Amino acid sequence: MLIRRDCIESILFQSAIPGRGPHMTDKSPNKGPHDMGGSAAGPVDTTDHGMRFWEKQANALRSTLTGKKVVRLDALRRAAEDLGDQYYKLEYFERTTAALRTVLLEKGLFTEAELKAKMAEVRARFDVPRESRSPASKDRDR
Amino acid sequence: MSPSRRARAKKALPSTYTPAPGHRFKVGERVAIKRAFPPGHRRTPYYIRGKEGVIERICGAFPNPEELAYGFDGEPAKVLYRVRFQQKHVWPDYEGPARDIIEMEIFEHWLAPVAGRAKPARTTQSG
Numbered sequence: 302m303l304i305r306r307d308c309i310e311s312i313l314f315q316s317a318i319p320g321r322g323p324h325m326t327d328k329s330p331n332k333g334p335h336d337m338g339g340s341a342a343g344p345v346d347t348t349d350h351g352m353r354f355w356e357k358q359a360n361a362l363r364s365t366l367t368g369k370k371v372v373r374l375d376a377l378r379r380a381a382e383d384l385g386d387q388y389y390k391l392e393y394f395e396r397t398t399a400a401l402r403t404v405l406l407e408k409g410l411f412t413e414a415e416l417k418a419k420m421a422e423v424r425a426r427f428d429v430p431r432e433s434r435s436p437a438s439k440d441r442d443r
Numbered sequence: 444m445s446p447s448r449r450a451r452a453k454k455a456l457p458s459t460y461t462p463a464p465g466h467r468f469k470v471g472e473r474v475a476i477k478r479a480f481p482p483g484h485r486r487t488p489y490y491i492r493g494k495e496g497v498i499e500r501i502c503g504a505f506p507n508p509e510e511l512a513y514g515f516d517g518e519p520a521k522v523l524y525r526v527r528f529q530q531k532h533v534w535p536d537y538e539g540p541a542r543d544i545i546e547m548e549i550f551e552h553w554l555a556p557v558a559g560r561a562k563p564a565r566t567t568q569s570g
Contacts, residue, residue, distance in 0.1 A: 329480070330480045338489065338490045339489075339534070373514075375508040379513065408514070
């Protein structure tokens with residue numbers, strides 16, 4: 302599977318996702334970042350942004366793994382919620398892919414080292430340019 | 444949709460409804476949502492905790508998603524209810540009509556009984 306380095310690598314390695322952990326404030330203890338009911342909302346962007354190539358592939362992988370019950374949707378939700386402050390800094394498919402990575406590592410389907418080795422292999426095979434913007438650490442361009 | 448197509452569709456997408464033989468609350472019964480703030484993956488939104496509503500229907504029994512979230516099997520299954528709330532009760536500054544409601548599906552372990560008469564509710568029994 303071809304994975305675009307500039308989009309996904311920092312998610313898979315989470316090198317650019319500091320401060321992971323449950324979001325917590327004194328006012329609302331243990332309130333997850335997803336639990337936004339009643340929060341003030343700004344204008345809602347109703348533009349259909351479509352799906353990028355890597356997003357379709359990542360989503361297909363996630364659908365296959367949940368469909369075959371290799372991973373549970375509830376576990377993916379939990380892993381996404383645990384992104385804490387990073388939750389809304391990531392786009393939707395970045396978030397779900399980061400969650401998938403977490404759960405697959407937890408289940409021991411591969412190790413961090415194996416993932417890293419495979420990423421290097423894929424990068425070399427497709428000659429993906431090294432310069433990349435990190436989705437997690439930079440503001441989105443739209 | 445033709446009957447045969449409908450049958451195929453039904454076969455392809457089986458209902459997730461499962462009977463809930465051991466349910467604690469009845470349709471029409473008044474319940475309070477627990478005012479608890481445990482860590483972890485919780486299926487009850489923050490804003491509804493501590494509020495009171497009426498059981499609208501019994502949805503069935505399902506593996507506990509709050510356990511599935513951590514890789515456990517979710518057994519024993521938990522009974523899921525649809526609970527009806529008055530919007531003005533949930534949101535004190537709600538500006539819409541007093542009859543407006545919000546319904547939410549909540550697992551039994553988040554519910555506590557409320558003393559006093561159950562409010563009459565136009566409800567659908569499906570359990």
